[in-house]
Amino acid sequence: MTCLLDLPELQSLSVLSRDGQLLFATRVLRLFAYGLISVVLALYLAQVGFSEGRIGLLLSLTLAGDALVSLWITTHADRIGRRRMLLLGTGLMVLAGIVFSTTDNFFLLTLAAIIGTISPSGNEVGPFLSIEQAGLAQTIPDRQRTQIFAWYNLVGSLATACGALIGGGIVGVLQSTGNTPLTSYRAVLLFYALLGGVLFVLFTKISPAIEVAEVPPRTNRLGLTRSRGIVLRLSALFALDSFGGALVVQSLVAYWFFIRFNVDTAVIGAIFFGANIFAGLSALVAARVAARIGLINTMVFTHIPSNILLMLVPVMPTLPLAVLVLLVRFSISQMDVPTRQSYVMAVVDPTERSAAAGVTGIARPIGAACAPLLSGVMLGTGLLSLPFFAAGSLKIIYDLALYKSFRNLQPPEENR
Numbered sequence: 516m517t518c519l520l521d522l523p524e525l526q527s528l529s530v531l532s533r534d535g536q537l538l539f540a541t542r543v544l545r546l547f548a549y550g551l552i553s554v555v556l557a558l559y560l561a562q563v564g565f566s567e568g569r570i571g572l573l574l575s576l577t578l579a580g581d582a583l584v585s586l587w588i589t590t591h592a593d594r595i596g597r598r599r600m601l602l603l604g605t606g607l608m609v610l611a612g613i614v615f616s617t618t619d620n621f622f623l624l625t626l627a628a629i630i631g632t633i634s635p636s637g638n639e640v641g642p643f644l645s646i647e648q649a650g651l652a653q654t655i656p657d658r659q660r661t662q663i664f665a666w667y668n669l670v671g672s673l674a675t676a677c678g679a680l681i682g683g684g685i686v687g688v689l690q691s692t693g694n695t696p697l698t699s700y701r702a703v704l705l706f707y708a709l710l711g712g713v714l715f716v717l718f719t720k721i722s723p724a725i726e727v728a729e730v731p732p733r734t735n736r737l738g739l740t741r742s743r744g745i746v747l748r749l750s751a752l753f754a755l756d757s758f759g760g761a762l763v764v765q766s767l768v769a770y771w772f773f774i775r776f777n778v779d780t781a782v783i784g785a786i787f788f789g790a791n792i793f794a795g796l797s798a799l800v801a802a803r804v805a806a807r808i809g810l811i812n813t814m815v816f817t818h819i820p821s822n823i824l825l826m827l828v829p830v831m832p833t834l835p836l837a838v839l840v841l842l843v844r845f846s847i848s849q850m851d852v853p854t855r856q857s858y859v860m861a862v863v864d865p866t867e868r869s870a871a872a873g874v875t876g877i878a879r880p881i882g883a884a885c886a887p888l889l890s891g892v893m894l895g896t897g898l899l900s901l902p903f904f905a906a907g908s909l910k911i912i913y914d915l916a917l918y919k920s921f922r923n924l925q926p927p928e929e930n931r
Contacts (some may be wrong), residue, residue: 517802521764528817530655530663532654532724534650534654534721534724534725534840535651535654538725539667539670540717541647541714541718542643542674543768544717545710546672546678547681548710549634549640549675550674550676550677550679550680551678551681551682551685551706551710552682552704552707554683554686555617555686555704556574556905557574559700560573560624562700563697569621571833573621579629582642582877583633584607584641584642585640585873585877588646589642589738589869589876590739590870591738592869593738593866593867598718598719598721598723600642600646600869601647601718602715602892604643604646605653605711605714607630607746608641608713609715610627611627611630611632611708612631612633612709612711614626614631615627615633615688615707617701643658645869645872645873645876649868650725653724653727654725657927657928658806660860660861661802661806661853661854662799662803664857665853666799667853668795668852668853668856671793682703685699685702686700686703710874725729727865727868728866729866739870741869742862742870745862745872745924746863746870746875749875750878752913752917752920753879754878754879754882755909755913756879757878757883758883759907760883760910761890762889762902762905763825763906766890767902769901770894771829771894772901774899775829786841789842790842790845793842794845794846795849797847798850798852801850801851801853801854802853804850805854809862810854810926811921811924811925813854814855814914815852818848819914820847821844821850822907822908824844824847825906825910826908827901828841829899829903830858830900858921858926861927870924
């Protein structure tokens with residue numbers, strides 16, 4: 516036990532202030548809530564009588580609305596107040612939960628989906644991630660920033676998994692006691708709204724220490740001045756990386772396993788459960804590697820081998836070999852996530868961190884928007900391996916461009 520406590524990854528948590536601990540708690544609670552509804556949202560919409568086309572439209576509008584609202588909130592948070600904007604985002608989360616749990620009117624649900632905050636996939640949506648990262652960076656030493664961000668990502672992943680598990684469990688228990696599927700789904704959505712209320716209370720406990728020391732002046736719509744060039748260049752590169760990654764989203768890779776090896780759905784689920792565990796744990800390793808070789812080097816030198824492994828998956832002749840390569844790939848594929856988040860916070864002006872995180876964050880879903888459609892066309896025409904090769908190649912181009920553009924722009928802790 517003593518040896519475990521001596522690990523730098525665990526010791527880094529000791530630098531968390533009360534505000535940092537609260538931001539970790541809000542991350543866990545929010546991702547738990549997102550995981551909770553991710554398993555019932557589409558089922559609920561089908562149960563109230565919506566067609567597949569309407570469900571798809573509503574979920575697309577949900578993501579589009581979250582992106583637009585989040586962009587406005589995050590680009591104004593540094594000037595208006597980070598805590599105020601977090602409370603606003605939480606209010607939108609409660610609004611969406613209440614509307615979704617109380618009506619089956621398509622117009623009202625669409626309006627709530629666009630304005631409110633709700634996650635169809637269990638992943639982070641809304642303005643919270645960008646503002647919380649800015650607040651964390653404000654309250655921790657530079658040398659511990661990457662390790663803290665690694666823990667921040669890991670606890671979020673675990674919370675989402677637990678939320679999905681419990682959301683499904685609640686539905687099962689309610690239906691086993693005689694409740695209709697519609698009633699059970701609405702109960703989960705109402706629980707989501709209640710969790711939003713708890714989240715609101717937690718955000719009220721956060722002190723002004725997460726705010727910028729000097730309120731930035733009113734600037735352009737993106738809320739950026741001194742960091743504008745850096746943020747726009749990073750955003751373009753992140754959009755390219757996201758486009759490549761979206762060519763092989765998890766659902767399409769699962770479909771590929773089914774077509775190529777005729778794998779049972781339960782086996783596919785087990786494969787991706789293990790893959791996501793490896794990916795989550797790799798975040799902690801990333802912090803230690805970054806402390807030795809730097810953030811940009813860690814982002815690039817772990818990402819390139821990961822992308823080579825991605826291109827090797829479809830050429831494996833057997834299922835065990837394909838799974839092995841995929842798992843090895845996942846063990847390093849996410850090492851660039853906490854390092855990327857930490858790097859953005861380090862190289863932009865401290866008064867523009869929320870805006871920078873918001874703009875670079877919105878670039879990723881924009882970049883990914885059309886990629887699954889292209890992959891679907893490739894798979895539909897029998898080109899089963901092409902999405903893997905295209906994704907790996909584009910992501911390697913991103914790595915090389917990132918290294919060329921930013922290798923000389925080092926964060927403060929690497930200049931000492």
